[in-house]
Amino acid sequence: MLTKHIVVGICTLLSLSLFGQDKYLIDKVIAKVGSETILLSDVEAQFAFAKEQDADASPELKCQILEGIMGQKLIVHQARLDSVIVTDDEINAQLDYRVSGVLRQMNNDEAFFEDYYGMTVDKMRANLREDLEQQLLAERMQGQLMQTINITPDEVEEFYNSIPQDSLPYLSSEVEFAEIVSKPKVNEEERTKALEQTLSLLTRIENGELFEDLAKEYSADPGSGFQGGDLGFAPRGTFVPEFEEAAYNLDVDEVSEPVETEFGFHLIKMIEKKGTKIRLKHILIKPTISDDDIELAKQELDSLKLLIADEKLTFDAAVKKYSLEDIPSYHNNGRVQNPSTGKTFFQTAELPTEVYFAIEDMKVGEVSEVLEYPLPTGETYYRIVQLQSKTRPHKANLKEDYSKVQELAKQGKKNEYFANWVTEKLKETYIEVDSRMSTCPNIEELIN
Numbered sequence: 001m002l003t004k005h006i007v008v009g010i011c012t013l014l015s016l017s018l019f020g021q022d023k024y025l026i027d028k029v030i031a032k033v034g035s036e037t038i039l040l041s042d043v044e045a046q047f048a049f050a051k052e053q054d055a056d057a058s059p060e061l062k063c064q065i066l067e068g069i070m071g072q073k074l075i076v077h078q079a080r081l082d083s084v085i086v087t088d089d090e091i092n093a094q095l096d097y098r099v100s101g102v103l104r105q106m107n108n109d110e111a112f113f114e115d116y117y118g119m120t121v122d123k124m125r126a127n128l129r130e131d132l133e134q135q136l137l138a139e140r141m142q143g144q145l146m147q148t149i150n151i152t153p154d155e156v157e158e159f160y161n162s163i164p165q166d167s168l169p170y171l172s173s174e175v176e177f178a179e180i181v182s183k184p185k186v187n188e189e190e191r192t193k194a195l196e197q198t199l200s201l202l203t204r205i206e207n208g209e210l211f212e213d214l215a216k217e218y219s220a221d222p223g224s225g226f227q228g229g230d231l232g233f234a235p236r237g238t239f240v241p242e243f244e245e246a247a248y249n250l251d252v253d254e255v256s257e258p259v260e261t262e263f264g265f266h267l268i269k270m271i272e273k274k275g276t277k278i279r280l281k282h283i284l285i286k287p288t289i290s291d292d293d294i295e296l297a298k299q300e301l302d303s304l305k306l307l308i309a310d311e312k313l314t315f316d317a318a319v320k321k322y323s324l325e326d327i328p329s330y331h332n333n334g335r336v337q338n339p340s341t342g343k344t345f346f347q348t349a350e351l352p353t354e355v356y357f358a359i360e361d362m363k364v365g366e367v368s369e370v371l372e373y374p375l376p377t378g379e380t381y382y383r384i385v386q387l388q389s390k391t392r393p394h395k396a397n398l399k400e401d402y403s404k405v406q407e408l409a410k411q412g413k414k415n416e417y418f419a420n421w422v423t424e425k426l427k428e429t430y431i432e433v434d435s436r437m438s439t440c441p442n443i444e445e446l447i448n
Contacts, residue, residue, distance in 0.1 A: 028434075030043065030437055031434060043069065074425055079138065100235070107227070146418070149414050156402070171395070176335065177385045180318055180322055181383045195258060195260075201214050205267070212230075215281060220284045220286040221284040230271075252271070253269070305367045334386070363387070364390055370382055
């Protein structure tokens, strides 16, 4: 029972956001696992986080939290014994990713960050560093243990046969589909109009009008326009190359000439420089996509559909030659990945509405009519999709669902192996628990 709680606790801990683990109590060591210590504030912070998610969380939950932390500390202790290494570069990269993610949600406003968390960005990074190092050590140690686990076809069949027939799940219909995506190209007349409008705004700024007022009125960037074009602080690599090159060549308070990117034309104003980070404001003017531009994009996709139907071009080859390279499916031969699972299978209820109706009556290998492809940015691209596989609703079986059964069998084998590993290491590891927590049932079992 103890091992199960620890394994579940480890998984829970590794999935929690580090920003939910601020230490706000006077620290007191309440447990030791080998060379690793556990503080009272670690448990209390996790419990406070749980209470935010569920106000009815009972105090007994603290026992489970401590068990989970002990499990993670056990792995970290063993990782140090086995000389598992996490480099400073790896830790810094993860810190940058996590802290930058929070800053982006705050429009890169470090003052707002400091006010919200009660500490500077650098202080937050320092506070997170040790916890992150231990998390990465635990993940790497667990990963090294798991990478040796393989499963044979006989084991898959044995696992499947061990499931009572009346317990086999009834699986919904699933499909796989691939896409060729086209973005309507702006014609030269509309491009010229957008450039002229951008130059007109630059003239108005040079004549004394406020950059911020013009951004609020004219910018097509919904994220920054209402804030006067403010993009906040950002490090190198944040923006597309053309935009970034122009921005880093500006002096403070200088406004750029029109800069053309894939999004349209920009006027960029340098607000502040802080090391390698810069704070910018911009105005984005997007050329209008005309009905003729849209019709041309559709016609090109229609032509591709005919070539594929006549077997003059394979779908895979058409993807590589004609689909947009910045669409994720491009790098998977056009095959679309389910964002919920990371796999290429979709239950029909998970399909975008327009795709569902397009492929509902199609046969495997057929290609759809041209479909609208709305993006989160508000833009509309266009695509044709090919139905690549389809199953009917059915009870799980080895023939149609081998990969799913194999994955479940392998995960079960991993869980069993890891539970046994934890049990053995617990026997070998020195463990000490403060009296106030030693009455937790599973922990009492461990130290007796």
